[in-house]
Amino acid sequence: xxxxxxxxxxxxxxxxxxxxxDAINARGGEKFVLGLPTGSTPLGVYRELIRLNKEGKVSFxxxxxxxxxxxxxxxxxxxxxxxxxxxSNFFNHIDIKKENVNILNxxxxxxxxxxxxxxxxxxxxGGIDLFMGGIGxxxxxxxxxxxxxxxxxxxxxxxxxDTRIVNSRFFDHDVSKVPTTALTVGxxxxxxxxxxxxxxxxxxxxxxxxxxxxxxxxxxxTCSALQMHPKxxxxxxxxxxxxxxxxxxxxxxxxxxxxxx
Ligand code: GLP
Numbered sequence: 001x002x003x004x005x006x007x008x009x010x011x012x013x014x015x016x017x018x019x020x021x022d023a024i025n026a027r028g029g030e031k032f033v034l035g036l037p038t039g040s041t042p043l044g045v046y047r048e049l050i051r052l053n054k055e056g057k058v059s060f061x062x063x064x065x066x067x068x069x070x071x072x073x074x075x076x077x078x079x080x081x082x083x084x085x086x087x088s089n090f091f092n093h094i095d096i097k098k099e100n101v102n103i104l105n106x107x108x109x110x111x112x113x114x115x116x117x118x119x120x121x122x123x124x125x126g127g128i129d130l131f132m133g134g135i136g137x138x139x140x141x142x143x144x145x146x147x148x149x150x151x152x153x154x155x156x157x158x159x160x161x162d163t164r165i166v167n168s169r170f171f172d173h174d175v176s177k178v179p180t181t182a183l184t185v186g187x188x189x190x191x192x193x194x195x196x197x198x199x200x201x202x203x204x205x206x207x208x209x210x211x212x213x214x215x216x217x218x219x220x221x222t223c224s225a226l227q228m229h230p231k232x233x234x235x236x237x238x239x240x241x242x243x244x245x246x247x248x249x250x251x252x253x254x255x256x257x258x259x260x261x
Contacts, residue, residue: 013044021058035131060096068142069184070104115154128193139221143184152186210243
């Protein structure tokens with residue numbers, strides 16, 4: 001696992017956006033399949049990718065996207081649906097083709113069929129080349145809450161009270177407005193991707209970062225499954241490293257010194 005430590009949030013986002021742009025450009029116009037998250041963390045990466053796109057430094061014309069998750073029961077035009085989030089914060093501002101965007105439908109009548117179909121669409125696209133994700137304070141990736149199977153695939157998940165409380169900041173701080181279930185890709189869906197980048201910033205995520213990097217592979221910190229991945233990167237900022245051992249911190253600063261911007 002690579003751990004790329006940047007000084008602050010802006011630098012973490014700038015490095016990640018450039019990494020993604022370089023990966024797309026390396027394809028030379030061939031199809032590139034990108035997995036994407038929502039949340040406050042990736043916003044800086046989206047802003048940077050939009051800038052690179054507008055400056056002609058990367059194009060999304062041949063990029064196919066799959067989003068990680070979606071709340072059950074929120075229509076697309078609900079301001080807190082992940083569909084709404086992705087279009088307003090990213091897709092509306094880049095040159096992506098509408099038909100290349102894939103987002104789970106949390107309003108589907110048969111939710112499991114929707115999830116199974118999503119896995120099929122990923123397979124038909126040739127698998128995901130690069131999955132970018134964020135992380136919850138409890139180490140969850142997408143909506144794979146603690147104790148999710150590390151081989152799980154796309155399915156319906158019940159959200160923990162903790163996650164609903166954290167996410168209530170987007171729902172007028174009213175936990176009762178936060179959906180109780182979501183559709184999410186599985187831990188296995190993420191780790192089946194050819195490459196994974198997880199963004200971790202700020203003091204609040206320091207415990208999760210330490211567990212993921214220094215702890216064992218465990219279903220209690222679902223992101224720790226990345227330790228088994230051949231090409232996983234944690235992109236983080238200095239503040240998120242507060243719980244790392246000094247030796248671990250120095251080790252990654254040393255071997256990744258050229259990645260530090
Ligand atoms: C939600 C999303 C995750 C995201 C997490 C952290 O639970 N399902 O994909 O990583 O929130 O969000 P934030 O980046 O806002 O801290």
